[in-house]
Amino acid sequence: MLKYTSLLFLTMLCIGRLHAQPEMDRKRLAEFEKLTQQRVNDLQLYISLIADKSLSTEQREQAVELAVSLFEKDYMVNGKRRSPYVQISRRNGTISSVPVRIYFKNLMHVKFDKVEITYYDAAVVSEFEKGTDGNYHATATYYQQFKGMDQKGNLVYGSRDRKDIRVTAQSAAVYAEAGKEDLKIFFGDITVRDTVPIPGF
Amino acid sequence: MIRFLQCNFRCSWLLVIILWFSQMCHAQSFYAVLVADTRDASLGASCEKDLEEMSGTLRNISKKIKYDYQELICSQDKFGRGGIQEAISKIQCKPEDIIFFYYTGHGINTPAEKSNFPILYLKDETLELETVHRLLKEKKPRFCLTLGDCCNNLFAGRRSMRAATPVLKGIGVTQDTKILHTLFVEAHGDLLISSAKKGERATAHPNDGSFYSNTWMQAVAYAEKHNSHVSWETLLADAENRLQESLKSLPDSLKHHSQWVRSFPETALPCPGTSFAEINRFLNVLADEKLGFNERNKLRTLGQKGFFGPTAQVSIYMSDPEKPVETQPIDHFLKRIVNTAPLIDEFNFVERLSNLGQGCTYDLVTLQEIRKTK
Amino acid sequence: MTMNRLWLLVLCIPFSELAAQHAGPQTNIKTGVEKHPPERFMNGQIKHLGDFIDRFNEVVKAGTEGQAALRSLFNEDDLRFPAHGRMAQPYARQVDAFIEWAMTGKTLIPKRGVMRAVVGIKVSYEEVVDTLKVHLRKDYTSDSAAYWHITKVDNLLRIRDEVKKNRAKEASVQPSGLPPNASEVSFLPLLRGLDDYRSLAPFTPCLACRDTAWQKVESALQDGKLTIENVVSNRIYLTAGCWEMELSEFIREKENSGWLISDLFEKNNPVK
Numbered sequence: 035m036l037k038y039t040s041l042l043f044l045t046m047l048c049i050g051r052l053h054a055q056p057e058m059d060r061k062r063l064a065e066f067e068k069l070t071q072q073r074v075n076d077l078q079l080y081i082s083l084i085a086d087k088s089l090s091t092e093q094r095e096q097a098v099e100l101a102v103s104l105f106e107k108d109y110m111v112n113g114k115r116r117s118p119y120v121q122i123s124r125r126n127g128t129i130s131s132v133p134v135r136i137y138f139k140n141l142m143h144v145k146f147d148k149v150e151i152t153y154y155d156a157a158v159v160s161e162f163e164k165g166t167d168g169n170y171h172a173t174a175t176y177y178q179q180f181k182g183m184d185q186k187g188n189l190v191y192g193s194r195d196r197k198d199i200r201v202t203a204q205s206a207a208v209y210a211e212a213g214k215e216d217l218k219i220f221f222g223d224i225t226v227r228d229t230v231p232i233p234g235f
Numbered sequence: 236m237i238r239f240l241q242c243n244f245r246c247s248w249l250l251v252i253i254l255w256f257s258q259m260c261h262a263q264s265f266y267a268v269l270v271a272d273t274r275d276a277s278l279g280a281s282c283e284k285d286l287e288e289m290s291g292t293l294r295n296i297s298k299k300i301k302y303d304y305q306e307l308i309c310s311q312d313k314f315g316r317g318g319i320q321e322a323i324s325k326i327q328c329k330p331e332d333i334i335f336f337y338y339t340g341h342g343i344n345t346p347a348e349k350s351n352f353p354i355l356y357l358k359d360e361t362l363e364l365e366t367v368h369r370l371l372k373e374k375k376p377r378f379c380l381t382l383g384d385c386c387n388n389l390f391a392g393r394r395s396m397r398a399a400t401p402v403l404k405g406i407g408v409t410q411d412t413k414i415l416h417t418l419f420v421e422a423h424g425d426l427l428i429s430s431a432k433k434g435e436r437a438t439a440h441p442n443d444g445s446f447y448s449n450t451w452m453q454a455v456a457y458a459e460k461h462n463s464h465v466s467w468e469t470l471l472a473d474a475e476n477r478l479q480e481s482l483k484s485l486p487d488s489l490k491h492h493s494q495w496v497r498s499f500p501e502t503a504l505p506c507p508g509t510s511f512a513e514i515n516r517f518l519n520v521l522a523d524e525k526l527g528f529n530e531r532n533k534l535r536t537l538g539q540k541g542f543f544g545p546t547a548q549v550s551i552y553m554s555d556p557e558k559p560v561e562t563q564p565i566d567h568f569l570k571r572i573v574n575t576a577p578l579i580d581e582f583n584f585v586e587r588l589s590n591l592g593q594g595c596t597y598d599l600v601t602l603q604e605i606r607k608t609k
Numbered sequence: 610m611t612m613n614r615l616w617l618l619v620l621c622i623p624f625s626e627l628a629a630q631h632a633g634p635q636t637n638i639k640t641g642v643e644k645h646p647p648e649r650f651m652n653g654q655i656k657h658l659g660d661f662i663d664r665f666n667e668v669v670k671a672g673t674e675g676q677a678a679l680r681s682l683f684n685e686d687d688l689r690f691p692a693h694g695r696m697a698q699p700y701a702r703q704v705d706a707f708i709e710w711a712m713t714g715k716t717l718i719p720k721r722g723v724m725r726a727v728v729g730i731k732v733s734y735e736e737v738v739d740t741l742k743v744h745l746r747k748d749y750t751s752d753s754a755a756y757w758h759i760t761k762v763d764n765l766l767r768i769r770d771e772v773k774k775n776r777a778k779e780a781s782v783q784p785s786g787l788p789p790n791a792s793e794v795s796f797l798p799l800l801r802g803l804d805d806y807r808s809l810a811p812f813t814p815c816l817a818c819r820d821t822a823w824q825k826v827e828s829a830l831q832d833g834k835l836t837i838e839n840v841v842s843n844r845i846y847l848t849a850g851c852w853e854m855e856l857s858e859f860i861r862e863k864e865n866s867g868w869l870i871s872d873l874f875e876k877n878n879p880v881k
Contacts, residue, residue, distance in 0.1 A: 062558070065553040065554065065558075065560050066560060068553060069553065069560045069561060072578075072604075072606060075575075075578055075606075076571070076575050076578065078644075079574070079575055079577065079578060080574065083574065089528070090528070090529070092532070093528050093532075093574070096570055096573075096574060097574055099570070100567075100570060100571055100574055103567065111805040111806075114805060116801070116805065119797075119801070121795075121797060121839075123795075123839075129838075129839045152644075152645055153644055153645070154644070154645050154646070154647050154648065154651055155644055155645065155646050155647050156647030156648075156651035156652060158656055158657075160656075160657040160659050160660075160790065160793070161659055163755050163789040163790065164752075164753060164754045164755065164789075165754055165755060165756060165786075165788045165789050166750060166754045166755075166756045166785070166786045167785075167788070168754075171788045171789050171790045172790060173656075173657055173790045173793040173794065175656045175657070177647075177648075177651050194862070196860055198793055198794050200788070200790060200793075200794050200797075200798070202788075216559070216560075217560075218561070219561070223794060223797045223798070223801070224794075225794045225795055225797060227860045228860075229860055229861060229862050577644075
């Protein structure tokens, strides 16, 4: 009886260790917030590179690849393949959604002769909060101005948007060792909302 | 019996005294001659800072390698040819001792001067750095290092002063002294260094010290903390890389380059072509936005094959190298830094936490990526 | 290939810009890529609910000195506030009372306290467009994990009584909860979840919450008669003492923007 009880106890202990989700240290989480900030800055830069028609196709395609790599991979839900989306809400009430990869590809081929994207030194990442899936969740917010021009430099389309990105820090079991926790940062859905039409447009 | 005990007691004390005395006799000395133009109107504050930092650094080094630190400072009233000669005369050097001479102040050079190394401009007098080095070598220490951080240009001009973010410096609190031992205890010979080549002007920050002195101290601190192997050649190459990183926003006419001459052969490293200095330099070149994308992209593909294994991983940390925040495949990492060059300030490669695989290429690279501050 | 040879090879490649520490014109990276310093509204905007809570608590702790700052947490364009040529309405007096109470500094909003939301979702039922109101609450597990879940669904009048065959599916889907920051992205995870599962069940762990209205909407979803389109409104409710604040997101280019108080309720005194 004692032997079986001990065995059961040991088994419970092992299971406990496998499934335990110890709370992450605040200081360590702050490092991941800083990393997320860097990755948001990277994304801002990639978007600018993708849209810049004066750059080589090779560089723009590399930027697309790098931008996409920041996001969660496709996943299956209820038998359906899902990927992170960009949902764009315009002040005129129109709302459109497109998978992130398609969004970046479309950005490469916008029908303007010249595109100018301005991004602002104001990206902010909220604190990470633990979810019931064992992962940590935060929101990154930044602003961007988009101008599409014709050959003569006349403004054809302009917008200034606020973008909110869901960020998930997934527990990376492959890194987990006794006393060490590690997370992998992934971007998820993006909501885009325009603030006002850009001045002069 | 009592006499026997008394005799043993006296003998024991005698033995203790002899042992203690022999320790004192055999303690090796680390002589630091620090010369700083702290009274100069433009450079004074900067030289004061250099003096303070270098004194602290050398004191820590000598403590770690268990040498008796002997400091001779020539600043204020003692700044000048006389002060330097007096300091040198005080050095009672033994064959196992180290002499470290450091100068921070103005320097010049002339077309007639044969030496590539600067002439120390000591207000109403001058003294060639090479002459100082020769005088110190005549003391026959085991290792002699002479470092001059000053201009080396063809007329006595103002040193370039510019604002910049102070660099990380300071010998770490690690207990491991292997690197410092390699540099200072295992070295036999002499080393002469200047912060600027002939015709160049060195740079200093008004309050935070000279650029080269800072990057030199930074290179020593990082090598001590991050390396498993080092040689003077790789360390000075790393200090030079760091200097160029700190100067990269300056126009070319204001840039300067360190130079050095050593009398001893280069320490054999396991894989000299993939030393930490080479890796740091490669990564910093890829992140140099002044070079075009096409050039850096070509360098990326070449360098990747030369430095890293095909499945190499890059482990990136924020503050503690033992606790990375991200791991990326090498191909992805290098593409990323080529594209995000405008955001990157510099890289610090941690050799001791990186793994060299077959063929002298790295399978695991641990590094810190420092972003530009806003 | 040794490193020396590698570097030699590198130097043989004819790219003039590398030879020049005479840095060439910065065309390749910089063209069209511009980073600007932030505009005032970008820094002042209350971007996340956590920021709102921090600011609220800060001004409350400041006491009477924080009055102006507390007023700035309200939507300044609210027509119920007095303005030139406009009389103050009862709401304005209510706000004054709230501010006076808040200045006593007695109640802070806990960072990890319970939060409610009411989300309006544009739907179409049998091809007629309508708005479905979903009530959610943010709760915490015993190991401090946060999640949003559905507590109530307002019935759509057009949905007829159809609470029948789909109970088996309802029972089989495991509740999962929505991520804690779903509120910051207009509850997009809820929208996508409803579309993926065609069911409210995964987001309604509370069985008592599955009332008749819930079941009607659930049936319509499972039958495919109810199509989810997009979120049209997102209101968050925070409690401070005996007051409940309704927060809405104001995306506009002025400092008074982001999450702001759009309405106020005194819990013991219903608004007349």
